[in-house]
Amino acid sequence: MGVASRYWQLVKIDGAGRRQVQEISPAKAFFVDVFPAIAYGGQNAIADNTDRHVPDAEIQLQLLQLSRDAPTDRYLLAQRCLLCFISWQIEQVCLQLAANFGSVHGFGCADLLPYVLDDDGRLQPHGTYQSLSQKILQSFDPQQSSLTTWTTTRVKHDAALNQFLLECGVYMVSDWAILNDTRPQQLERIFREFYALTPPEIQQAQQLLESYHAIYRTARLQQRSLSIGGKCTTPTTQQLQEIATLLQSQTSQTLKSETVMTQLQKLATQLREYRIHVRGGSLPTKSLDAITVDEYTDTTKALDNEDEQTEFLQLYRPQFLACLEQALAVVTQSRVNRLQRKKGEKAKKFLQALKLFHCQNLRMTEIAESMGLRAQDAVTRLLKLKEFRADVRQQLLLLLCDRVLDLAKNYSYPDRLITLEQQIKLALDEQITQVIKEAGNQSQTAKINTIENGLFRERLCRYLDSLNEEI
Template structure:
């Protein structure tokens, strides 16, 4: 006898092992034995159709088993054999009386086995202890304290921290750069002989554009500018997005490089290829999170909805007008 066969027989026939598994719902029962021993509590978990299947099974199969047990010696009675053809046909007849149509004995066998599978699952899980317990004081549920805690890989933790850091830095950097670029635009207008009179209208123009969603043509009339083209050259929201994007990605690259060096993720100084790859990844990340939506909503024209993350940051900054206009 091979070792595999010996081990199989030893474990399958070991009464102590079978008793131990039975305590946790892993009873070594055939489908027919499982159906034969089904109790009312288990039936409650089944659908109406499956309940009828089990009840009919009991009425035919279990009835025959009881009669055979009475007529035969216990030792000569085989443990729950497959239903006979006559038994299956009798079940089909009784199911039809309950308006349950099953077309053949093979289909009935399949239906009974499916029901047995459900009962087997019930047997297993009815012995399981819940993962959560109710707190008697709060009435809420919490994980059991005796359960082993999941071990989190240090690498996973570090990656998660880096991702969180990247999101935080992007938001912080975008705020700082947007504010600085608005200041730069105002300063540039003030230094221009041609556009100096409009420097004080720059913030108002952006507020009209982003907060009130006015078109450049409407802003032209409100701020008494000479033409749509002049308004576009002064405000130029698309150019502002481009400048903010460029400076944000540069600042973010510098911040991430410093962190990478601190954590030993790159050599000092980093190689040009490393910097290039990292810069490309940061640009993709920043575009996905902020700048792609910012550019698209500007191009949308009259139907635009200025609610992108960039627009929300900008509107918040514009609400602090006095902090943005440099003193003369």
């Protein structure tokens, strides 16, 4: 059962990016005309019954038929009623995603809505552009699923939404689907090049994946051959026991089904993090703000002596800060030089907007108003924060790798330098990612006042202060 008012009230995003609910009077009048018994429910006015529970499936089937067979004026109104309903379901999906992943990955429902709520509420389509809601409605088949289920599926597969989630570190594919479409040869390359694991560790992971394929994926393929679709479900206890038995025949190890499950989930997590990385997303990392020896065990795991580790860290920290400042200066000046070649005062506006956003905590809409720009999107295009952070990250990694490797050579034997270089590059990449992620969280969330003063922002503001006479 649903709520009647959702067929004439549209959830939308206004020009400032805020959620609002718009009542569409023609859609409301049409709904009352088509479903008088449901709308009035024996009462004197529909206004008294906007929260009345209604049979969604029956209503949607009739509206869908009208949207395809009725005269133009009526089919547009029937379509609008369905589009209103879809907008509410889109919001529910975003609320669910935010509840499941938002607190860990730094986003809320309000950050997701602009990617999927692009319906302006018009009765007559404007131009050739199709909103996501219109695409959902046009592709909906009531014989295959309910409108609620179909909307949920399409939203979770939306390219723009998934790209945003990926940048936040959320990869919307189940563990079992990831394991299903990863070949043992791929796993060997990923674990060797990305994780730098030893050959025995790689072989153990390959044997686990091959056993999983032999039992779980084979059963999955058999289901598909019988036209049994659906999502990949968690392996059953019997399947886990069969995987354990197969592993035992290859390795002589006796494993419990619970252990196999844990190992499969760990393997899927590693593959998920690799996919997020290669698609440009953010990986979970440790903070650089708290300076303790333990925080840097990844960087220094090749160093043997505790005193040497302490000395190394004392030298490393200033190098990191110096390289970060240099990277910020190089990338900022490069952007300014590029903008100066264009007409107008774009370079100066870029520096002003950068300072307002990072140093004064203003929102994009507030920056646009302060600088006399047309709207929030004008500020977004001017700053290009994702590109800016990516350039800083790359520049920082280049600068820091050279300096840290030179430092580390004083604390390691020559025959270990090749292994040491790979370990340090991976560790630095992880730690730099955290600094850039802190800056990214500021642009991805609306909670400006709760953002910590991370290294990226602190050093950028210090650099911008030094340019005061130019801004």
